[in-house]
Amino acid sequence: MKASPTDVLTGIYYxxxxxxxxxxxxxxxxxxxxxxxxxxxxxxxxxxxxxxPQVGTxxxxxxxxxGSISAVLGAVWSGVKSMTITSGPGYSLMMESIGFGAMLxxxxxxLNIQRxxxxxxxxxxxxxxxxxxxxxxxxxxxxxxxxxPDSPQEMFDYTIKAFNLAEKYRCPVMIMSDECVGHMxxxxxxxxxDKIEIEPRRFYKGPPEKYLPFSPDPxxxxxxxxxxxxxxxxITGRVHDExxxxxxxxxxxxxxxxxxxxxxxxxxxxxxxxxxxSTDDADVVVVSYGISSRVAVKGVEIxxxxxxxxxxxxxxxxxxxPDEKIIDLAKxxxxxxxxxxxxxxxxxxxxxxxxxxxxVVLIPHGGAGVHNPLDISDAIESAAKEDKKIEGVVEFKxxxxxxxxxxxxxxxx
Amino acid sequence: MAEIRFAGYGGQGIIRSxxxxxxxxxxxxxxxxxxxxxxxxxxxxxxxxxxxxxSESKVLYPYLTAAGILVAMSQAGYDKFEPELSEKGLLLYxxxxxxxxxxxxNITPFAIPATRFAEQLGKKIVANVVILGFFTAITKxxxxxxxxxxxxxxxxxKAIDLNLKAFERGYNFGLEVxxxxxxxx
Numbered sequence: 001m002k003a004s005p006t007d008v009l010t011g012i013y014y015x016x017x018x019x020x021x022x023x024x025x026x027x028x029x030x031x032x033x034x035x036x037x038x039x040x041x042x043x044x045x046x047x048x049x050x051x052x053p054q055v056g057t058x059x060x061x062x063x064x065x066x067g068s069i070s071a072v073l074g075a076v077w078s079g080v081k082s083m084t085i086t087s088g089p090g091y092s093l094m095m096e097s098i099g100f101g102a103m104l105x106x107x108x109x110x111l112n113i114q115r116x117x118x119x120x121x122x123x124x125x126x127x128x129x130x131x132x133x134x135x136x137x138x139x140x141x142x143x144x145x146x147x148x149p150d151s152p153q154e155m156f157d158y159t160i161k162a163f164n165l166a167e168k169y170r171c172p173v174m175i176m177s178d179e180c181v182g183h184m185x186x187x188x189x190x191x192x193x194d195k196i197e198i199e200p201r202r203f204y205k206g207p208p209e210k211y212l213p214f215s216p217d218p219x220x221x222x223x224x225x226x227x228x229x230x231x232x233x234x235i236t237g238r239v240h241d242e243x244x245x246x247x248x249x250x251x252x253x254x255x256x257x258x259x260x261x262x263x264x265x266x267x268x269x270x271x272x273x274x275x276x277x278s279t280d281d282a283d284v285v286v287v288s289y290g291i292s293s294r295v296a297v298k299g300v301e302i303x304x305x306x307x308x309x310x311x312x313x314x315x316x317x318x319x320x321x322p323d324e325k326i327i328d329l330a331k332x333x334x335x336x337x338x339x340x341x342x343x344x345x346x347x348x349x350x351x352x353x354x355x356x357x358x359x360v361v362l363i364p365h366g367g368a369g370v371h372n373p374l375d376i377s378d379a380i381e382s383a384a385k386e387d388k389k390i391e392g393v394v395e396f397k398x399x400x401x402x403x404x405x406x407x408x409x410x411x412x413x
Numbered sequence: 414m415a416e417i418r419f420a421g422y423g424g425q426g427i428i429r430s431x432x433x434x435x436x437x438x439x440x441x442x443x444x445x446x447x448x449x450x451x452x453x454x455x456x457x458x459x460x461x462x463x464x465x466x467x468s469e470s471k472v473l474y475p476y477l478t479a480a481g482i483l484v485a486m487s488q489a490g491y492d493k494f495e496p497e498l499s500e501k502g503l504l505l506y507x508x509x510x511x512x513x514x515x516x517x518x519n520i521t522p523f524a525i526p527a528t529r530f531a532e533q534l535g536k537k538i539v540a541n542v543v544i545l546g547f548f549t550a551i552t553k554x555x556x557x558x559x560x561x562x563x564x565x566x567x568x569x570x571k572a573i574d575l576n577l578k579a580f581e582r583g584y585n586f587g588l589e590v591x592x593x594x595x596x597x598x
Contacts, residue, residue, distance in 0.1 A: 012440055014439065014448075180475060183450065184447055184448070185431075185435060185449070186439065186445075186447050186472075187436075187440055187445075294475075295475075370474075
């Protein structure tokens with residue numbers, strides 16, 4: 001299905017990543033945005049407030065983040081596409097309802113413009129430390145999808161993709177962006193509506209008496225109904241059978257919760273998007289995502305000029321994790337280098353998939369800035385020279401860490 | 414590649430300056446540009462800056478690594494960002510608002526009474542666009558034609574004429590300065 005021409009603000013813009021994500025949501029047909037504005041995601045709210053009325057999208061500033069995500073879930077069950085926008089502290093508050101959304105197989109999108117944490121952290125500066133939270137933040141077993149754009153253009157493109165994936169797999173989709181991309185202003189091209197592919201909602205269209213709201217199609221995803229369709233609909237956060245009625249025996253739990261997990265895991269090949277470059281004969285592969293993957297390209301270029309065989313694997317989709325790709329590469333390469341703006345999150349999944357076959361190097365960054373490309377090239381160089389197998393994750397000492405911990409840091413600027 | 418810092422105080426249109434040049438470069442000159450702004454409580458009323466990277470290829474590292482050009486519209490902005498200006502850099506400043514230190518390295522200073530010109534044109538608020546005209550003439554990071562297209566995209570409709578006049582004023586002053594420099598002393 002093509003996007004509706006009335007939803008697409010076709011044109012060439014010079015806008016920041018937050019605004020681009022907002023325009024992407026509008027193009028995807030998002031009709032309700034509920035949120036509680038928080039830095040550094042506020043520009044996305046502003047964009048949707050400004051442009052929403054032109055395309056018939058409603059924006060509600062809710063009383064808090066609990067209300068925001070609940071309004072989004074409600075809007076989806078009333079039949080529209082919906083999104084909420086937040087950052088660190090707000091994201092934490094939304095965790096319970098993300099699990100509720102996953103349990104009810106509610107397709108919605110959450111845009112997280114990550115900032116420096118923990119807690120209030122550094123509100124106006126960047127971080128990538130919510131990555132594990134996005135995967136494991138809500139209790140119980142569930143799977144969801146997370147994607148990580150690296151430019152304002154990608155914020156537009158991948159917000160549309162996020163909506164499409166949400167509809168296709170009936171699950172929450174997280175756009176795990178960050179302050180650097182959110183506040184970065186670049187050229188963004190918004191194409192004509194007929195160039196934008198939109199995944200329609202999987203509405204049930206059969207006879208009402210035969211409708212089973214949680215009876216899956218062969219791809220493990222059930223058809224959805226909306227309030228007012230006249231279909232008997234009972235939805236609950238309790239484990240439920242195909243009718244939606246609560247059950248508590250272990251057979252049903254095995255069957256039902258299993259499907260929540262399997263509908264993502266068994267469709268991984270169709271969901272995961274990777275950008276792989278020169279990994280074929282590489283000694284070292286840089287694994288990265290979001291803004292770090294963009295800065296990493298610079299580090300890779302510098303290392304190549306020194307004659308090092310280095311490839312790059314960019315995780316556009318971070319969750320589900322591309323286990324098979326890392327397992328496969330680990331057989332061929334000497335080491336993986338993982339720059340991320342945290343003290344080690346995705347790097348541990350890389351290590352998990354390595355089975356000790358390749359060394360794994362973390363280039364940490366505490367946040368409030370991005371990596372120095374020279375640290376990335378140095379880490380690549382030392383990983384390429386290392387002939388010993390090293391167990392566990394090795395931390396690369398960055399220039400910043402050396403300054404802070406070796407020369408000392410004064411409290412006065 | 415050009416790495417540019419615009420510095421001033423909140424309300425002078427410092428962020429807008431970055432957007433106008435970035436837009437001219439990436440939309441009308443067909444180059445790549447990435448603009449990031451300082452963001453935080455210190456930006457309101459106090460020091461404010463934006464950084465812009467203009468390149469022939471995709472900008473990978475979004476922030477400045479060595480500022481080649483500093484456009485200073487306030488003393489505080491100058492004081493804060495002058496140290497990051499590279500030794501061969503260009504310093505463009507509003508001569509009524511900034512008193513530069515003795516120049517270091519091979520930094521070339523270019524002065525313009527941008528705010529005074531803006532006041533003569535009727536509105537102090539267009540001082541940033543005066544200095545953008547000056548910037549265009551001196552640095553040639555963006556073309557005159559592209560700036561003339563980017564300005565109307567970036568200002569309210571009723572202010573377009575005034576902004577274009579402000580741009581011309583700064584641009585012509587820049588050309589005169591360059592001409593004088595070339596004349597034998």
